[in-house]
Amino acid sequence: MKNLKLKDIVDEHLFAELPGEELPNWGDLNIPANSAPTIETIDDGYKIDKIDVKKLSVDEYVIDVYFKLGMDVDFFVDRTYNRNEEKSDYYVLDFDWNDHVIHAGKTIDLPMFVTLIINSGFECLSIEINDFEGDSEYY
Structure with a gap:
């Protein structure tokens, strides 16, 4: 039976989507920037804190993944x-x-909430970053 490589799937999506993007809701992060900070690198050494699985249909499942x-x-x-x-x-x-300005950087930890839809063959059909602003009730 094929195993679901959950962290690998999430990593691939995060590395494809986040570097180079502006950081949303950055005002609460104590960053003295005069415009939205840009994500330069992400750390793949995170640990998944919580996983919720729900059956969506006969052969599809929704997986919510929480981590910092x-x-x-x-x-x-x-x-x-x-x-x-x-x-x-x-x-x-x-x-x-x-x-007028200094180019600066900072290392931060942000709570993340990612949702995947997988089929019974452990193929990822969809993946989405749901909470990237720290608004999740989980944290």
Whole structure:
């Protein structure tokens, strides 16, 4: 019997979708950016915290997967903010980006909620990131 490689399927989707995308709902993450941060890299070392499985039809199942995903994001910080900030939790990527901003980055962990639809042959028919903004009641 063929096994479902759940984490591999989720990883493939995350790596295809997330790098290069803007981070939604970033205002609550204590990132001093002057525009939406961009996801640079994601960490595949996450652990799945919870899995819910529901039968959708005779041979299809819905699987909800919950985990926290580590990622590096980059953003721009106003130079005046950086000078006034005694202790920052971000790192500088390019101090001389231009006369007005510094190119910075930060490593963060975000709660994720991904839904898959699989068939009885363990083939993934659909996958979707449902909660990427930390609004899940699970966390």
